[in-house]
Amino acid sequence: MERPDRKGTGQGNDVLDTALTGQGLWVWMYCRLYRKLPRFHQQEILSAAIAGGEFLLAYACPSADSLKCAFVVTRNGQAVKIQRTIFSECFYVMAMDELWRTTHEERYKKAAEKMMDQIVHWVREDPSGLGKAELPGAAPLNAMAVPMMLLNLVDQLCEGDEDMAKKYEEVGKWSVEKIMQHLQRDGKAILENVSDQGQELPGCLGRHQNPGHAIEAGWFLLRHAIAHSDHSLAQTSVEKFMLLPFLSGWDQEYGGLFSFQDVDGHCPTQLEWNMKLWWPHTEALIAFLLAYQKTRDQRLLEHFEKICDYVFRRFSDPEQGEWFGYLNREGNVALTIKGGPFKGCFHVPRCLYMCEEILSQLLATSNKI
Amino acid sequence: MERPDRKGTGQGNDVLDTALTGQGLWVWMYCRLYRKLPRFHQQEILSAAIAGGEFLLAYACPSADSLKCAFVVTRNGQAVKIQRTIFSECFYVMAMDELWRTTHEERYKKAAEKMMDQIVHWVREDPSGLGKAELPGAAPLNAMAVPMMLLNLVDQLCEGDEDMAKKYEEVGKWSVEKIMQHLQRDGKAILENVSDQGQELPGCLGRHQNPGHAIEAGWFLLRHAIAHSDHSLAQTSVEKFMLLPFLSGWDQEYGGLFSFQDVDGHCPTQLEWNMKLWWPHTEALIAFLLAYQKTRDQRLLEHFEKICDYVFRRFSDPEQGEWFGYLNREGNVALTIKGGPFKGCFHVPRCLYMCEEILSQLLATSNKI
Incomplete structure (x- = not known):
């Protein structure tokens, strides 16, 4: 993600990567503000949140057979970096659940719940799907x-x-x-x-x-x-x-x-x-x-x-x-x-x-x- | 590695991990000082360098069938962390080559050359042995x-x-x-x-x-x-x-x-x-x-x-x-x-x-x- 400078304008050019962690968070934030505060109940806020959520649905998981999310993707959704933690996935859950509460579209709720269950499995049962090698000196x-x-x-x-x-x-x-x-x-x-x-x-x-x-x-x-x-x-x-x-x-x-x-x-x-x-x-x-x-x-x-x-x-x-x-x-x-x-x-x-x-x-x- | 505080004494207790990157570097440094400067031509400096080098030979590679080095190991040599880069390996080469120049033991020279050739292969031919997933958005x-x-x-x-x-x-x-x-x-x-x-x-x-x-x-x-x-x-x-x-x-x-x-x-x-x-x-x-x-x-x-x-x-x-x-x-x-x-x-x-x-x-x- 290119960061905005002091005035809030972007500094670079078009070909920039997107941090999905941050994207999950702003989708959540836009939905929450839209849902809870009347002065933010604006179509453009909702539209942006939905566009962000749809991008996550389409591109967050680089592999079709795994729920592991990318940490950074290119603007057209190609994975650049994958972390061996659960945080991109957690922010995906927040975005999807809040999108469901805002739009009442069931598929967002289902996406949130499916990912949540995967995260709980990784944390409490078997972390091997996170891609971290098991090393003899690395105690839990x-x-x-x-x-x-x-x-x-x-x-x-x-x-x-x-x-x-x-x-x-x-x-x-x-x-x-x-x-x-x-x-x-x-x-x-x-x-x-x-x-x-x-x-x-x-x-x-x-x-x-x-x-x-x-x-x-x-x-x-x-x-x-x-x-x-x-x-x-x-x-x-x-x-x-x-x-x-x-x-x-x-x-x-x-x-x-x-x-x-x-x-x-x-x-x-x-x-x-x-x-x-x-x-x-x-x-x-x-x-x-x-x-x-x-x-x-x-x-x-x-x-x-x-x-x-x-x-x-x-x-x-x-x-x-x-x-x-x-x-x-x-x-x-x-x-x-x-x-x-x-x-x-x-x-x-x-x-x-x-x-x-x-x-x-x-x-x-x-x-x- | 537990760091020394301002006075140079350790702060923690015994059960501490060792950063192999740093270890390769100090083995190199001890050997170089011993070899080049008469006032450092002391048995205790050489002995420490050899002990460090032997630890690297024994424990730097957690797997017998790969030259990939650990980044951090426990005090008894069990791998804690492995990076997906070449730097621990490079400092291993420096340590081994300088140990050879100092002790004239051929096995150090051989270890250095073998690792060097592996590094060149990873960098110039095939990086897959470094453990980094190939991702479509991550251009070389x-x-x-x-x-x-x-x-x-x-x-x-x-x-x-x-x-x-x-x-x-x-x-x-x-x-x-x-x-x-x-x-x-x-x-x-x-x-x-x-x-x-x-x-x-x-x-x-x-x-x-x-x-x-x-x-x-x-x-x-x-x-x-x-x-x-x-x-x-x-x-x-x-x-x-x-x-x-x-x-x-x-x-x-x-x-x-x-x-x-x-x-x-x-x-x-x-x-x-x-x-x-x-x-x-x-x-x-x-x-x-x-x-x-x-x-x-x-x-x-x-x-x-x-x-x-x-x-x-x-x-x-x-x-x-x-x-x-x-x-x-x-x-x-x-x-x-x-x-x-x-x-x-x-x-x-x-x-x-x-x-x-x-x-x-x-x-x-x-x-x-």
Whole structure:
């Protein structure tokens, strides 16, 4: 995908590749905005989403006998790169399910469910279809992204659908358990990678922390807790998955969330560890506002306001619109691009849409009092 | 590999993985220092290099019927990760050839030659053994790293060996031609990625520049030009592969070489694009000193001195030794680690050793005058 520059115009020429991961996400986003917010209920938004979804249906799987999706394809749909993970497939499920909810066309729903079942099979039964060689030294790992994605998909697929809620209840439960394995060190830290049995791993892999990711897991868990009236899970999601990583991950000197940390305070090996990226901040805004809505704990609203203040002062571009994606530690723009291989039409609009929804509910409630 | 912290001590526990790429490089470095510099002619250095080399011989190839090397193995040699590139294999060749030159044990020489022939086969005839799926949208690409590595290996294998020089003469010639394809835009820029036919590629992939890499290619080419008394190639290597990327890649505001640039001046998509990394500076020191030795052009010595001044003021740690690897744009330390997944015992000692060798030759010559 060619990224738009600061003004949002493309920089290159026509012969450009398309990242299907990003495509699944924007199809989902367009449908969600069209479906939920009257001011986005516009034909051109729906048409674009359908065109994107049809492209995915036609070209996401390069092989007819496998549901493995390409990560990047050419503009005319030829596979350029295939990852050995499940994420392109997960975003395909999100796009298809939301397209079904928006258009009511059953074939989108069927495509979503078929892919979801394949993903669950790869994750829980047999990963060999992902194309990763089995190596004797590569012990199975519980990377938080995988159960997080599954929990998010369960949330997506089960909205207002009792049959699906029943079908995927056990997958949701399993995902919550696997996410909980990342709460380590007597409940004092969230670690990104643990063993398949939930033990802390040796070395910097085991010490790796991603505050934005932990906070995102927090609001996934809180939504699940609310849907299942699970008070204990709700409390854990706020205390452990939001407050812990926020309090340790916030840069006391310059503000903003660090991208990566080492739980023992060593220097991470990731070059961008102290950069401030847009997406952890969007996750934190959603998390603390949802947590405040659930608990009415004033402290959580204060955190939301603190993040808001940083975000709209630092990431938002009042001159030409949109948010910058990448600031240096001090909070100055390090990359002037507005979109790129990982910043597309997703985190910012999802955050603004969800926060608008929660704030509207909060206002509606307060008006009733 | 667990990286050493600022003091150079390990941070983690015993059960750590080993990056074989780095291991090939330090085996090469230990042997070279032992072989070339009397003050490093110590038994413990040789013993460590042999132990490292024997580990590579025993465990680098996870499969008995393939020369494909692992990228990471456990401490007891079990494969953790295999890359679909040729670089672990190339560093294996460097280690084995230098071990042979140091110990005169033929089996190291044989291992080097066997792997070299396999690499040439993968690069020039049939890449299928690398494990990369053939995808219809993935057109063959000339990434500069590949011919650069081959040229470097030819340099290594042919030192003082007429038979090898004859055997690999054509590979060397081919590598030079493929590197020359990266000189684009009427000789005004070095681009990292071009088509297999040497055409500029569309999009940010085609506009991508890596000044340190281009300068490294410069001194590889210059050594080849000197060995083959090729005056025209020597001139091109200095003018186009050293001066062009140095003049455009040097940060006029804060000093130091940018990590990545976009040839049209757009913002690169790599998060670390404006960070100052140790290794491009070590390559530039070697390049400009060698170029000065060859040409006696005073301008080149001035560039060497300018880089020296930056490097020893910014990267070198006078308190605890070694160089830091990663500075922010302003030249302040961004990662306090002295070693990591990509910074091992290679670029700094290779640079210091080569510069010492060239400076000694320059002094010897000037004394004769």
